[in-house]
Amino acid sequence: MSGEQLVLDSFEAPSPVEDDRLTVDLGSWEGPLDLLLTLARTQKVDLREMSILALVDQYLAYINDARTLKLEIAADYLVMAAWLAYLKSGLLLPKDPEIEPSPEELALRLQLRLERLNAMREAGARLMARDRLGRDVFARGAPEGLRVVRKAKWDSGLFDLIQAYGHIKARAEPPLHIVHQRNVLTLEEAIDRVSRLVGSMVEWTVIHRFLPESDDPQFRKSALASSFVATLELARQGKVALRQDDAFAPLYVRAA
Amino acid sequence: MTEMMIPDPTQDDTRAVEATLFAATEPLSVQDIAAYVGPDVDIKAALQSLAALYANRGINLVDRGGKWHFQTAGDLAHILRREREESRKLSRAGIETLAIIAYHEPVSRAEIESIRGVQISKGTLDVLMEAGWVRPAGRRETPGRPLTFATTPAFLAHFGLENRRDLPGIDDLRAAGLLDPVDLAFDALDLQGGDDQDTPDLESDDESA
């Protein structure tokens, strides 16, 4: 904010002078609208009742004074002067319905703009004059402060716990494979049975005749398999002879 | 006694809200307070009760845009006003810009410039934002999508306003049509006589002038 001289406390300055002329110091104004507003205030009437023509004359006179003093005048002040001169002529000359917007409307808009700026300027002053926190009213000087403590709320329940332990135990224990007791004909039993039944049987007899009776298909399969292996073993020992006429054909057994 | 007219929260609830607001380093909303005192406390009733209790005391409980805080009573300013000079003196441009934003928000930079008749120098909005009083308030869905500005809860707190309706004279200004949206294009025509710029031909408003 370096160099900003127009501060709160000098807000009312520059104050309107008694004369309807103001001391020429263009540097005091924040643009032509600001200058116009200050000039308008010297009319000492409500802005809605001010004379636009008088205001135009005030402004043009002010700029003329500045010129005679050979002050450098920023272009926007001159643009405003030219526009105001045009407005004045429009207001004084007979109405030309072709011209849109009409000079009266332009004058009204200028007045509205000045009102608006004035309203904001006064509003600003009223704001600044309020009881301001840290200047007129004060918050607690040394508040203890409020704290937020983050705390984890754990969702894990007992089942999670024992399930986890179960997993660990399952991982750690050596796997123990237990095969269910199944109804089978062991090879020993099959050898015993086949050698007993084949006896001195010299006729070729299909292997199924040597199988024990059973309703259990699992057992029958097991008996067939073990009896087949038994015949092979007995054939190796030279106790039986085997014959099969073709692949997948019935297998025949007889005493050797 | 105003306390008699409002629901009387339990003494403990009131104390809890009171302590929370005292300990806080910044203004708190009802929700903020609830996070500390718990959901079962009728915070609004407690706030009303406390505000009434403190109304005539050296410190007051005030509502600033839905955020509550304790502050010293305004009439004691002469005792407490700090000797040290105000560290932040707003420039005239700053004050006017702040007033325009507060009374018109959300308002674009071009609209502010139109009302003031000069361009805003770079620092003006920065200073207001740095003070925590003004914030960008989104872009307007018009050509160019200009950024708009609005005031903050800190603005309300600093200037002792309960809400924007408390802005001095805002109802009168609105009734007089002085807060109506600015007709930028038309205003530009007025000032420029057809030039294509929307503000008078300035480099900037020189606030060091």
Added chain:
Amino acid sequence: MTEMMIPDPTQDDTRAVEATLFAATEPLSVQDIAAYVGPDVDIKAALQSLAALYANRGINLVDRGGKWHFQTAGDLAHILRREREESRKLSRAGIETLAIIAYHEPVSRAEIESIRGVQISKGTLDVLMEAGWVRPAGRRETPGRPLTFATTPAFLAHFGLENRRDLPGIDDLRAAGLLDPVDLAFDALDLQGGDDQDTPDLESDDESA
């Protein structure tokens, strides 16, 4: 009412002292206060009056070695600390480690690792101790004197256990199918699709999972 027993300073004097103490950034002596409120105020009487006024409120006026300040009432301290609970699940490493401690306590870190078959990262035990479920349980009098860990009453409370004997035994776990390798295989499958990267075959468990 204690106020009745002390000299009653004027309302304005009391308010001035009240506001001064409130706005002060540090405790103030009677002389400090006089610098603000002026020499004509009976500050001591005002302080007595205020202390009595605030005695049962959410904030109290207290005298600390001749310097006065406001502070929030001690019994409300718990309110001024807001605990924000964030719902979290223990990592797989965490829950397994906790289970091992619960079933085997007191148990050393090396033993936990031996049972789990993987190392535990430092964070795992920290999390369990922070949760209040695990505590150091002394050193074992074996070479290296390893620190052992055990569960806490908070652990029992959280998991709804009367005591550690309520934990289902190995036979119960087996009966519940929790030792079934098939389950484990299924879990592993589940985990691959899930977010837990802490699978058992890693060299070290990764708490960031």
